[in-house]
Amino acid sequence: MALDVVLGLQWGDEGKGKIVDVLAGRYPAVARFQGGPNAGHSLHFEGKSFVLRSIPSGIFRKDAINIVGNGVVLDPITFKQECENIEKTGVPVRDRIVIAKKAHLILPTHRLLDAANEAAMGKGKIGSTLKGIGPTYTDKVSRNGLRVGDILAGNFLERYASLKNKHVRQLQQMDFKCNPDAEEAAFMEAVGYLKQFRLVDCEYFVNQELKTKSILAEGAQGSMLDIDYGSYPFVTSSSTACAGACIGLGVAPSKIGHVYGIFKAYCTRVGSGPFPTELFDGTGDRLREIGHEFGAVTGRPRRTGWLDLVALKYAVMLSGVTDLIMMKSDCLDSFETIKVCTSYKVDGQETDQVPFDTYAHIEPVYTEFKGWNTDLTWCRKESELPEEFRNYIGFMENYLGVPIRIISLGPDRDATIMR
């Protein structure tokens, strides 16, 4: 069977939570493969709302196994809070989640280092979610990290103390005022809580499951935040493209099936970094208001702009997207004219490629569409969609060379058209 992958193709916040929840009904297992509690995947159903951070979005589906893969960085404190919140609603989370022993642990001091690094960068800061993501992946790559499986070892406390002390020395060198002990008790308690879960050798577990079932891999963040291919250095610290699913779960590339690429009908970005189609005017404010574009994790207002097809085509290429999923088209219902960026002018030269230079001046070149001026949220069938809207998506499919298979017209599970 196949590993199908769901990915955000922009700068995160594309609506991955809703789509994984919708698709999860078809998959007996859902796996997160990278990122950590920097993610905020929102789910709305039966009048209830949840924001998932480290738990895969299949958690509310009966009988689905939810795998936290080895590419994930796990903060035991946030994870425990998240689980307890869901357990309150009667969901047996401990039966539905398995965790990779090779996933790295986020320590309280990783979060402090994240804050210290950002403070030291001043105006040039990344705009990190301050969840300790960068410092934890740094320790992983520099071979200093602690992994989930280490909590079972007799010398865990010693190894924790040794890593913590290293962090404390770094924080002192940076002259960052903080209390490195503040969250230690909560961390140790949460580590105890983690021991109640099935901790597995993810690569064996996932490959065994794949013999009889298809698995849905749930990406976090988006392609333009990828450590290699995003707008470096304004990126996250993991591989957010499709290849990251292979590394983050221990699955061979030949096992990849569908690659679902999710994008919003406009663009948003939180944190710093280039955003060619960003709007600084009333239209940008209107998009933010209609789309409720405020961070699910940090509450920060998101930067908004028109859809960027140059960046989207780049993301489609990087991950070999087979099926596109368009979110929040209904947010454009009241616009007279809708713009999409179809090329860039970089230092006066027109191009349809994303340039290397993050700091280059990029001027977007737009194609304009007549708005449909119809409330799309009531549409449930393709035939109910207005002609202007169908022209608009036809243009995009043509430009991107991939069919748009799902159109989402509202946050609820039901507001979805499958094509």
Ligand code: IMO
């Ligand atoms: P989901 O999964 C949007 C952004 C941060 C910052 C940069 C680095 O909900 O789409 P980090 O904390 O990872 O070191 O921050 O990446 N960022 C996200 N933006 N959605 C996310 O996740 C994000 N996770 C990280 O704002 O600019």
Ligand code: MG
């Ligand atoms: Mg988010």
